[in-house]
Amino acid sequence: MHAFNKMSLSFIKPGLLDTVQDIGRIGYGNWGINPGGAMDPYALQVANMLVGNCCTEAVIEIHFPGPQILFEQNVMIAVTGADFTPMLNDEAIPLWHPVIARKNTLLHFPELNYGSRCYLSVHGGICAEKWLNSYSTNLKAVVGGYKGQPLKKGDELRLKENTIYFAGLLPEEKNLRILPWQADVRNVYHHQNEILITKGNEWENLKSDSQRQVFENNFVILPLSDRMGYHLKGSSLALDHPMELLSTAVNFGTLQLLPDGQLIVLMADHQTTGGYPRIGHVISAHLPKLAQLCPGDNLHFKITDIETAEKLLISQQQELKILQRACLAHLNEMVC
């Protein structure tokens, strides 16, 4: 009898919060459906690029404590983002590198070194539930990703077909092979606690004292923070006169002033609209490093303008394009 070859990975032990994510569910805000997607969009994109995937493929977003994942066949994977000391069986694997792993090896994350969430990509991509054109998990609506839920013990994610014969690329006695190309991400995550913002529409309505405090404060990220938003603790801020705002659209990175004088930074699972004063907006190029800050970490804000924010984002994206081309070239060379 011919053994059926399972193309999948299994969750032997669940982590704190592991969900299938992609670049988000774009274009449905008018139905109140928020885009969601990866908290660290840069790490997600690099994870896919390193293994030669299209940037729209799904990955697994992993928090700490991480899961134990068994690969049911040979795979090429990459782990990016936070450093949770990823290991295949008893061997450490580097972040930001593609790695070929042998069938039946176990990926696990024994220690937290740095960061808040990491991303696991698999060459070829993960099979997941697509809802409204996206694999992202919408936990509130319980749809998308893996049945709209976090991954639990015993869950199996099927992998898409891929054409590379990995067995031929693994040295005989070895369980893994680290491929030599990698992403240099130092620029993206350095000065991690300094977050650039542009002014929000209600910035002018802040008392001048409060405006000063936005930049002088060392804010602490509170434990209450999650994928929806980072609750910050700092001196109480106030508007110069009370405002009752009707809801308008907000975005990933919007800083809202809550009634108690504290700030919240909206993150990946933010609602589509909100009625709190918009004090500022974190620049897109700084969302990846913001997403890697943890409860208990400090951050401080610095002001910038739209032109600078755009330049930083565009140059970050241009470098990603170069990385993508390089990864594809290396991959082609390897398999030919």
Added chain:
Amino acid sequence: MYRIYSIGDAGITLDMGNQIDEKLNRKILAIQQWLLMHRFEGLKDVIASYCAVSVLYDPFVIKSRYLFSSSVFEFVKQKLEEAWLQSEAGNEENVEPVISIPVCYDEEFGRDLAYISKEKNLSIDQIIQLHSSKIYYVYMIGFLPGFSYLAEVDEKLIIPRKPKPVPVIAGSVGIAGSQTGIYSLNCPGGWQIIGRTPLKLFDAAASPPVVLQAGNKVRFYAISKKEFLSGNS
């Protein structure tokens, strides 16, 4: 008549004020429709609210595809200005059928009825009568998948939202200020709850997944607890 400002480096808002006004909202919806029918590359989403419309966009895509020397913000701002000029607000006379929503106003489902009754000096029957005798305009969908913002309630029913949110069950009908709306999912909420509808306002499997959209007209009608539980309305 409007202001345009950025919401970060990947979003822009055209803002016509901070008021609940049907005519203004129809203009907002027209601008939204125009933008969706004249999409530019890099446009990610167009979100309409009471009196503002926002465009979320990808600056890198726009910079890569189009030739211009200004900021991407200025590029998109121009598109918004064009949308403002070219779009025409729909007429009230474009008659869409009024959508009827059954609501069970029983105190088991409307746990803030007693509070409203006391605060506003109205009997529960009066609350039900006032809430269900108006035709409301749907100004926007936001906050949650399928959560609808309807306005305006009769001035005798105007009541502020709760200072802190509490768990709310999907289908709950609430009032906040002069708005009324329906919670489409179980979630924490601050609106004053006066009843519940058996209708699913959001269903991920349906196409479209939401029942109400901005620009719709809605009327509520009372059903008994028996009708609610039997699923007949």
